[in-house]
Amino acid sequence: MNYPTPRSTIAEMVRYQPNLSVNKSQRVIRLSANEGAFGPSPKAKAVLTNIGENMHWYPEEEPLALAEALGKKYNLDPSKMVFGCGSDELIMSICQAFIGPDDEAIHSEYGFVMYPMSIKVAGGRPISAPDVNYKVDVDAILERITDRTRVVFLANPNNPTGSYLSRTEVNKLHRGLPNNILLVIDSAYAEFVVRNDYSDGSELVDNFDNVIMLRTFSKLYAMAGLRLGWGYGPAHVTDALHVVKQPFGANRAAVEAAIAAIDDQEFIDKSVEHNLIWQPWTAAEFEKLGLKCLPSVTNFLMVKFPQELGSSAEDASKYLSDRGILTRGMSGYGAPEYLRLSIGTEEEMRTVVNTVAEFLGRVRTD
Ligand SMILES: Cc1ncc(COP(=O)(O)O)c(C=O)c1O
Structure with missing residues (x-):
């Protein structure tokens, strides 16, 4: 070969494929990436107006004011925090720091697609543990542990x-x-989770030496475009991540906006309450149309287009996309009969339900 080629593992991989393209002249309803329904907190937007003044300076390597603000909000120890350019960067850094050639890392069958991708990029072997009814099966994960297992990834939810x-x-x-x-x-x-029996994992971090929790400002805080994620783990884990990750991954604008966003309780409450209304509403409307939705505690739904309806999820996705509504096909996850869509505004949810009804050849009158 007369040109540089990547390692064979990389050459065989396909890049991450979001469905975010905005190539239509009509208005786009973007329900393909689990982004916030309302756009960002007005308080977060407001602090960005002055950020240009200092953009010639590198950001702090570790944003201490943000760590302290998060510590206060979630009752966590700021010294255990590590920040990255999205939690995607931290996922990749974990793989690069803890997984070597031929090491194994386990993820659940329908776990977030960046896990197997990052494991492979690090040279490791992703091991998939089957779900039971689209829910992570703890026993299946434990059964797959070998001498070579280094990391277990659990997205929860x-x-x-x-x-x-x-x-x-x-x-x-x-x-x-x-x-x-x-x-x-x-x-x-x-x-987004409102369940008494749910824990984000921080308790385990505080009590054991082999757990790291990851969080992001891309979802409820609706700041995906600024790219900011954080981890909470013991020093022997975060120290390794500091060596591997880029030193200035948490950029100045994201950090300033994040400090303002976590202080905007009104926006946080509004976003959670909106989801608690419109996520079940959307699921119920889809069920009325004969579609099946997996039970979800998040701001998105995985919707099944049963074969009996005679119309596939792929056709539905195309029909919606032609009308400016972006959803996410699930073929990449090995579930081609499903679409995933996030919960947008009330108007967007009414539009998507009506458009799916139209697609299925039914006319809704309400
Ligand atoms: C489970 C999970 N983890 C991590 C991420 C990545 O988030 P970020 O935007 O912080 O990189 C996503 C984004 O979709 C996600 O769904």
């Missing part, structure tokens, strides 16, 4: 299925892991 494991189930998973295996609890959607 999980994207794309929307299901979650209770505190008891996560504790059982942790109890079954040898101390030298790192448990990554990715709680990207924690802020």
